[in-house]
Each structure stands twice: as structure tokens, then as C-alpha cells.
Amino acid sequence: ETRRRLVADIAHELRTPLSVMQLKLENYQQAGHHVPPEMLLRLHDEVIRLSQLVxxxxxxxxxxxxxxxxxxxxLDLAMHLERIVDDVKYEAEENGLDVCLYTISSPVTVMADARRITQVFINLLTNAIRYTPRGGKITVKIEDRVFERNAFFACVSVIDTGIGIPAEELPHLFDRFYRVDEARSRHTGGTGLGLSIAHHFVKAHCGFIRVASQSDEGTKFTVFLPIGQ
Incomplete structure (x- = not known):
């Protein structure tokens, strides 16, 4: 059943960009036109999306x-997050958003794969940028030595003032290809895998992600990474 669902998911996700490319090429061929450079650029974008999906x-x-x-x-989580936030600031500002990082003066050190952790927070921040209207704010907060589940964790919260997520959708948020709003998600791009990847990367570090959200009231993702593991 799991394999069947995966195959169905892949077929569904690949069908849309492939259909777009095929339709555009057929329209130009039937009209007797050569494919213009700008059309090739759009097709190239679809190829990039397919490659990212794979x-x-x-x-x-x-x-x-x-x-x-x-x-x-x-890994000094505070210093690492400063670099990540700097990397996404341009995109956020282009979308009319303010991004703020609140850290602490002492180092917050975890045993982690820097490349995987970078992707976790890039995915969460990209998601926040995607679903926060212009004029909104994205806040990143770091806390050290938070006691949860009989252990100490370093915690990073990504908080946005965006459109929020209905309560009934929250249990499915980290499912592969799950979209709260199909039309909205397709319009804003992405592969539909970002949150699932973030969830599994954090889980591989023996951590977890907690999410709190309501429709029209923003969303808060909190990543818990164990200290000393």
C-alpha cells in the first residue's frame, strides 16, 4: 500500500510539469513557429522543478x-542560523517581509550535520515567506536547554504572521506531498516535500518539530534538537 501511494504521488507530481512542457511545445509546432528563447526559459524552469522533485x-x-x-x-546553532537568515533576507525583503533573529549571547552547541540542518531551516523559512502576505513579519528565536521528554534540547522557533493553517490540517502537515490548499500551493511553487523533509531530517537527529497555528493568525514551527547527542 505504501509503495502504491508513493507511485501515485510521483505520477501525480510529474504529470503537471510534463503536461505544461508538452502543451507549450505542441502549440508552437502546430502554429508553425520556432520555439522562441523565452519559451525555452520557461521550459527550463519546469525541468529544474522536475529535477528538484526527483x-x-x-x-x-x-x-x-x-x-x-x-x-x-x-555546531554553534546561533552562528549557523545567522548565516541562514542572511541567506533568505533578500527573498523576504523582495516579498515585502521583515525577518528578525533573536538569539542568546552564549553559544548553543548541538551535534548535528550542518548541511541537513541548513535544509531544515531553509525549508521552514521558505514556507513562511511563501505564505506570509506583504507587510508581514517572520521571527526566528533560539532557546537553550529546554527540558522536554526527559531530555534537554536546543529550540529554534520560526514564527510568521501569515495566513495560518486550519486545526484539522495540522496532523497531516508533515505527510509527503500533503497540501493544505492544493490550488494555493501549486500557485506558490515548491515540490510539496519541504516540510516532510524537515521533519525526517530533525527526526534523524533524535529531535522533533512542533507546530502551532490557526487560520489567519500565523504559524509557529519549533525545532527541538537534543543537546549532547
């Missing part, structure tokens, strides 16, 4: 099966 599916399958390789090293 890459995401591959890495997600590794994470789901417990075969994701991690290069764990001591």
Missing part, C-alpha cells in the same frame, strides 16, 4: 527508511 524524493526516501547519512559535528 532529488527531494530520493533524499526523503533515505530519511524515511533510516538510511540517511549524517556527518555530525559540534
Amino acid at each position: 532529488d527531494d524524493l530520493h533524499i526523503l526516501s533515505l530519511a524515511e527508511s533510516g538510511r540517511l547519512s549524517l556527518e555530525r559535528k559540534p
Whole structure:
């Protein structure tokens, strides 16, 4: 059943960009026109989306099966997040959003794979940018030594003032290809795998993600990464 659903998901996701490329080429060929450079650029964008989808599916399958390789090293989470926030600030500002990082003065060190952790927060921040209207705000907060589940964690919260998520949708948020709003998600791009990848990457670090949200009241994702593991 799991394999059947995966095949159906892949077929569904690949069908749309392939159909777009085929239709555009057929229209120009039937009209007797050569394919103009701007059309090639649009087709190139679809190819990039397909390539990203295949890459995401591959890495997600590794994470789901417990075969994701991690290069764990001591990581100063505060300094690492400063670089990540700097990387997304331009996109946020282009969308009329303010991004703020609130950290603490002392180092927050976790044993983590820096590349995988980067993708976790890039995915969460990209999601926040995508669903926060112009004039909104995205806040990133770091806390150290939070006691949860009989252990101490470093916590990073990504909080937006966006459109929020209905309560009934929250249990499915980290499912592969799950979209709260199909039309809205397709319009804003993405492969539909970002949150699922973030969830499994954090889980591979023996951590977890908690989400709190309501429609029209913004969303808060909190990543818990164990200290000393």
C-alpha cells in the first residue's frame, strides 16, 4: 500500500510539469513557429522543478527508511542560523517581509550535520515567506536547554504572521506531498516535500518539530534538537 501511494504521488507530481512542457511545445509546432528563447526559459524552469522533485524524493526516501547519512559535528546553532537568515533576507525583503533573529549571547552547541540542518531551516523559512502576505513579519528565536521528554534540547522557533493553517490540517502537515490548499500551493511553487523533509531530517537527529497555528493568525514551527547527542 505504501509503495502504491508513493507511485501515485510521483505520477501525480510529474504529470503537471510534463503536461505544461508538452502543451507549450505542441502549440508552437502546430502554429508553425520556432520555439522562441523565452519559451525555452520557461521550459527550463519546469525541468529544474522536475529535477528538484526527483532529488527531494530520493533524499526523503533515505530519511524515511533510516538510511540517511549524517556527518555530525559540534555546531554553534546561533552562528549557523545567522548565516541562514542572511541567506533568505533578500527573498523576504523582495516579498515585502521583515525577518528578525533573536538569539542568546552564549553559544548553543548541538551535534548535528550542518548541511541537513541548513535544509531544515531553509525549508521552514521558505514556507513562511511563501505564505506570509506583504507587510508581514517572520521571527526566528533560539532557546537553550529546554527540558522536554526527559531530555534537554536546543529550540529554534520560526514564527510568521501569515495566513495560518486550519486545526484539522495540522496532523497531516508533515505527510509527503500533503497540501493544505492544493490550488494555493501549486500557485506558490515548491515540490510539496519541504516540510516532510524537515521533519525526517530533525527526526534523524533524535529531535522533533512542533507546530502551532490557526487560520489567519500565523504559524509557529519549533525545532527541538537534543543537546549532547
